[in-house]
Amino acid sequence: MTLLIGRRSSNKGFTLIELILLTIIITALVALSTPRFRNTFTSLKLKETSYNLAKMINFVQERAIVEGVPYKLVLDTDKGRYYFMRFDDTKDKSGFVRLEEKIGKIFILPKGTTLRANKNEVYFYPDGRSQNVTITLSSKNKHIKMNVKGRLGYVEIQRNM
Numbered sequence: 001m002t003l004l005i006g007r008r009s010s011n012k013g014f015t016l017i018e019l020i021l022l023t024i025i026i027t028a029l030v031a032l033s034t035p036r037f038r039n040t041f042t043s044l045k046l047k048e049t050s051y052n053l054a055k056m057i058n059f060v061q062e063r064a065i066v067e068g069v070p071y072k073l074v075l076d077t078d079k080g081r082y083y084f085m086r087f088d089d090t091k092d093k094s095g096f097v098r099l100e101e102k103i104g105k106i107f108i109l110p111k112g113t114t115l116r117a118n119k120n121e122v123y124f125y126p127d128g129r130s131q132n133v134t135i136t137l138s139s140k141n142k143h144i145k146m147n148v149k150g151r152l153g154y155v156e157i158q159r160n161m
Helices: 016-067
Strands: 071-076 081-087 096-098 113-117 121-124 133-139 142-148 155-160
Touching (some): 016 113, 016 133, 016 142, 016 155, 071 113
Antiparallel strands (some): 071 081, 081 096, 113 133
16 A cells, blocks of 8 residues: 655646746737727827817807807917807907807817817808818827818818828
8 A cells, every 4th residue: 555645746726837928928918909009099089089079060050050140160279279259249359259158168189189270260150151171180190181161060071090
């Protein structure tokens, strides 16, 4: 009769080499996939910014029609921001005042996003017309071009990503 004293052979668990190999594989996968996620996040921010601006343009155009008062969009390309103003000649000599509600706040573009436009001010009139303007939002090597068409403030978005 033989007595086994000491270690018993057991196949439960992993060896240190297997754990190190698994850690190396996971690290390599994370390192390879991180740049793809970063680019995806940048694209999503750019898309969201363009859609928000387009919706705000449509909303302001509708308000100009309903209220019978001109509005304007001010594009500050140097500081990467935009805001809306309403015609009110009782408060300001220029006739336009910034809105006091949520739509009147200054909208700042996300970090790393630039704004270019062929006009710094776009007017929206009570009869449904607006000035034609081309707005380009850029972030790294991604660009979204927005064309505001004159009648009813139609906004056409072209992605060049």
